[in-house]
Amino acid sequence: MEIKLKINGIIKDLTIKDGEYLQKALQKIGYLNVRKACETGSCGVCTVLLDGTPTLSCSTLAIRGVGKEIRTLEGEKVEVEKFAKVLTSEGADQCGYCSPGFTLTVIAMKRELSSPTIEDIKHYLTGNLCRCTGYMGQLRAVKKYMEVK
Ligand code: FES
Ligand code: FES
Structure with a gap:
């Protein structure tokens, strides 16, 4: 099936199989x-x-992206760089495998919530797991990033 997806502001043509998930289609x-x-x-x-x-x-069909704006890490370079600096300064940079999904969630949180508390942050990030860390450095970094202009 041929579909068009808008990814980071650019319309892309894709060929997908029935039931293909967005993660696979984007990769x-x-x-x-x-x-x-x-x-x-x-x-x-x-x-x-x-x-x-x-x-x-991984659990959203690629076809559900039709007509929507899809943003990946590549489409959020300015905010990604700001957050990466804070993460590093808090010593929270580790293997990085979970970083793209985690960073996009943090960017969305910053746009959605103003001055979130640590509890608000924990709640927002409930669905993002990291195998490397005890989360404290990440939490400090997220709290600090929320104040970055
Ligand atoms: S790979 Fe999609 S939620 Fe784990
Ligand atoms: S930094 Fe390694 S899995 Fe999160």
Whole structure:
């Protein structure tokens, strides 16, 4: 099936199979930062933004992206760089496997919530798991990034 998806502001033509998920469709055309891990909707590694909302691409059919704005890490370079600086300054940079999905969720949170508390942040990030860390450095970094202009 031929479909068109708007990814990071650019319309792309894709050929997908029936029942193909968005994560696979995006990887096939080179969006390698859209990663997968659990493939059961439990870890958040595959998160992309669909009309600004963090969305699990491993369990969202590619066809559901038609007519929507899909953002991957590549489409959020300015905010990604700002957040990466804060993460590094808090010593929270580790293997990075979960970083694309985690970072997109944090960017969406910053747009949605003003001055979130640590509890608000924890709640928003419930669906993003990281195998490397005890989360404290990440939490400090997210709190700090929320104040970055
Ligand atoms: S790979 Fe999609 S939620 Fe884990
Ligand atoms: S930084 Fe390694 S899985 Fe999160």
